[in-house]
Amino acid sequence: MNRMPIDAIALAALLAFAAAATSASADEKPRFHWDGYFDQEAVTDALESLADAYPDLTELTSIGTSAEGRDIWQLTITAEKAGPHDTKPAMYVDGAIHGNEIQSTEVCLYLAWLLCDRYGEWERITALVDRTAFYVVPTVNVDSRAHWFAGPTSHEVGRSARMPVDDDHDGLVDEDGPDDLDGDGLYLQMRVRDEHGTHRSHPDDPRVTVRARPGEQAEWTLLGLEGVDNDGDGRVNEDGPGYLDMNRSFPFNWQPSYVQSGSGRYPLEPSNTRAVADFLAARPNIGFAFAFHNYGGMWLRGPSSESSPPVDPADIAIYDWLGEHGERTVPGYRYLVARSDLYATHGDFDEFAYQVFGILAYVGEIFMSSEFAYRGRSDQTSGPDGNLWSRRPRLVERQEFNDHLMAGEMFQPWRPYDHPQYGEIEIGGWKPHAVRSTPGWMLPETLHRNAMFVVWTAMQLPDVALEAPEVEAVADGLWRVRARAVNTAGLPTLAAAYRQRELGRRDLFTIAGDGVEVLSGGVVVDRYLGRVAPVEHRPARLETWIDAQDARVVEWVVRGEGEVTVAYDGLKCGRREVAVELR
Numbered sequence: 001m002n003r004m005p006i007d008a009i010a011l012a013a014l015l016a017f018a019a020a021a022t023s024a025s026a027d028e029k030p031r032f033h034w035d036g037y038f039d040q041e042a043v044t045d046a047l048e049s050l051a052d053a054y055p056d057l058t059e060l061t062s063i064g065t066s067a068e069g070r071d072i073w074q075l076t077i078t079a080e081k082a083g084p085h086d087t088k089p090a091m092y093v094d095g096a097i098h099g100n101e102i103q104s105t106e107v108c109l110y111l112a113w114l115l116c117d118r119y120g121e122w123e124r125i126t127a128l129v130d131r132t133a134f135y136v137v138p139t140v141n142v143d144s145r146a147h148w149f150a151g152p153t154s155h156e157v158g159r160s161a162r163m164p165v166d167d168d169h170d171g172l173v174d175e176d177g178p179d180d181l182d183g184d185g186l187y188l189q190m191r192v193r194d195e196h197g198t199h200r201s202h203p204d205d206p207r208v209t210v211r212a213r214p215g216e217q218a219e220w221t222l223l224g225l226e227g228v229d230n231d232g233d234g235r236v237n238e239d240g241p242g243y244l245d246m247n248r249s250f251p252f253n254w255q256p257s258y259v260q261s262g263s264g265r266y267p268l269e270p271s272n273t274r275a276v277a278d279f280l281a282a283r284p285n286i287g288f289a290f291a292f293h294n295y296g297g298m299w300l301r302g303p304s305s306e307s308s309p310p311v312d313p314a315d316i317a318i319y320d321w322l323g324e325h326g327e328r329t330v331p332g333y334r335y336l337v338a339r340s341d342l343y344a345t346h347g348d349f350d351e352f353a354y355q356v357f358g359i360l361a362y363v364g365e366i367f368m369s370s371e372f373a374y375r376g377r378s379d380q381t382s383g384p385d386g387n388l389w390s391r392r393p394r395l396v397e398r399q400e401f402n403d404h405l406m407a408g409e410m411f412q413p414w415r416p417y418d419h420p421q422y423g424e425i426e427i428g429g430w431k432p433h434a435v436r437s438t439p440g441w442m443l444p445e446t447l448h449r450n451a452m453f454v455v456w457t458a459m460q461l462p463d464v465a466l467e468a469p470e471v472e473a474v475a476d477g478l479w480r481v482r483a484r485a486v487n488t489a490g491l492p493t494l495a496a497a498y499r500q501r502e503l504g505r506r507d508l509f510t511i512a513g514d515g516v517e518v519l520s521g522g523v524v525v526d527r528y529l530g531r532v533a534p535v536e537h538r539p540a541r542l543e544t545w546i547d548a549q550d551a552r553v554v555e556w557v558v559r560g561e562g563e564v565t566v567a568y569d570g571l572k573c574g575r576r577e578v579a580v581e582l583r
């Protein structure tokens with residue numbers, strides 16, 4: 001099959017990184033090269049080849065289009081022969097709501113491929129794809145990720161939605177973004193020699209510009225991202241493409257731009273986030289969500305801001321339990337609380353999913369700068385937590401990594417440039433891949449570990465079985481029916497937030513039969529003493545839920561004869577039913 005197309009400009013940025021490619025093996029299963037990146041065209045090709053190769057496991061749809069008209073692809077993965085996707089507990093996974101956080105898309109693609117490729121080969125993956133559904137949106141911010149690969153680009157640009165925003169309120173839109181002054185396809189950094197400036201060259205590596213501490217002679221002032229004053233307003237690069245941060249645009253605890261910049265004029269202003277919100281609303285079977293970003297090596301849970309309602313302690317216990325597995329699955333990652341351990345955000349996706357839909361959610365921040373490792377025993381010390389770290393400044397070590405592991409391809413040496421506004425300056429610095437992207441040759445393990453934490457979490461989605469009800473005659477034509485539903489998985493059928501905020505219907509434990517009258521019914525609150533909490537109305541239809549690795553027992557008294565059907569029906573755990581004879 002074809003080599004994935006990477007256009008010429010992107011190729012310059014990708015030099016040191018393998019280009020993503022696909023090929024068919026003898027068994028016609030699609031094979032992908034996971035040691036490189038997929039541009040948006042290659043993402044579409046990969047999704048189409050998965051959909052073509054696995055028609056019984058996948059369904060590829062577009063959930064909407066972006067501002068620039070690109071499809072926002074969504075791949076459903078489940079074994080259709082074991083039931084339609086919307087009758088199964090489901091996991092939602094997305095990537096690249098921030099377009100420059102590129103490898104989040106590859107994690108989604110890898111997950112989708114892994115589930116299809118190992119189906120029928122790995123027993124637990126097969127069972128999982130039979131029992132649950134995965135909804136994968138590899139790239140939410142399709143426009144900016146496409147521009148990031150097309151270039152010119154920088155690790156700093158491409159986070160925003162590609163929607164025109166007048167950032168400086170001068171009546172002109174996107175009139176002064178970064179400029180590729182030397183035409184190398186990269187937006188690099190500018191610096192000017194200045195003994196009264198703020199920075200100096202690091203003595204161990206003059207390529208590294210560090211802040212001058214008190215008493216140290218400054219050498220440089222940093223002038224920001226490469227560019228000129230395009231509109232003659234006396235400011236440089238003050239209004240680039242965008243700026244609207246889609247992960248501040250969700251309609252829970254949303255705040256306007258004067259509270260939090262980049263949130264847009266109103267919630268869900270970008271069509272991308274509207275498509276995601278509509279998708280969640282239309283899929284009440286989703287029990288858990290992952291949104292992948294970079295970087296920092298973190299599994300983040302809410303609450304996201306001071307003004308968010310607290311996370312229910314029962315849900316925290318689940319997050320803590322899963323988070324510990326997440327830390328072990330991707331060594332070095334930390335499980336953290338977004339608000340208290342990191343920074344406050346308003347209108348972010350995972351808070352929206354949790355608070356509005358009762359979907360437990362993690363943000364996965366892929367990649368740690370400590371992975372740019374070049375260190376030996378002599379420059380390590382044992383920290384209080386037993387970890388090792390380098391004594392050298394991280395940026396110096398990153399240059400060593402650049403030199404010895406990447407043959408120098410991560411950094412563009414400083415070069416003089418005659419700037420129309422600043423005069424004699426220098427342009428250089430870290431290339432687009434060099435800061436927040438996993439180097440291509442390190443990607444396969446990163447993708448696998450992150451995807452497997454999603455897989456393991458999906459294995460915890462509620463797994464409910466209904467046992468054969470017990471029927472006991474209490475009088476002539478009068479029967480007591482006792483039924484028991486068991487959830488053997490690690491997640492409850494409904495999260496505590498969902499139950500306590502009444503975000504949707506509860507699970508229904510029902511009994512029905514032709515000509516059978518249900519006189520009373522209720523949940524058995526003490527299995528040993530047989531105490532029942534009877535409901536006053538509609539006893540045939542008991543509203544309930546089941547905790548993780550727990551059971552729900554109910555009891556009805558019915559009058560009649562023949563067959564009754566007992567069912568357990570939950571939005572997030574599917575429907576089970578069993579027929580039983582009244583005798």
Ligand SMILES: [Ca+2]
Pocket residue numbers: 165166167168169170171172173174175239
């Ligand atoms: Ca403007």
Ligand SMILES: [Ca+2]
Pocket residue numbers: 164165166167173174175239240241242243
């Ligand atoms: Ca703008």
Ligand SMILES: [Ca+2]
Pocket residue numbers: 176228229230231232233234235236237238
């Ligand atoms: Ca300007």
Ligand SMILES: [Ca+2]
Pocket residue numbers: 176177178179227228229230236237238
């Ligand atoms: Ca400019």
Ligand SMILES: [Zn+2]
Pocket residue numbers: 098101293294
């Ligand atoms: Zn992000």
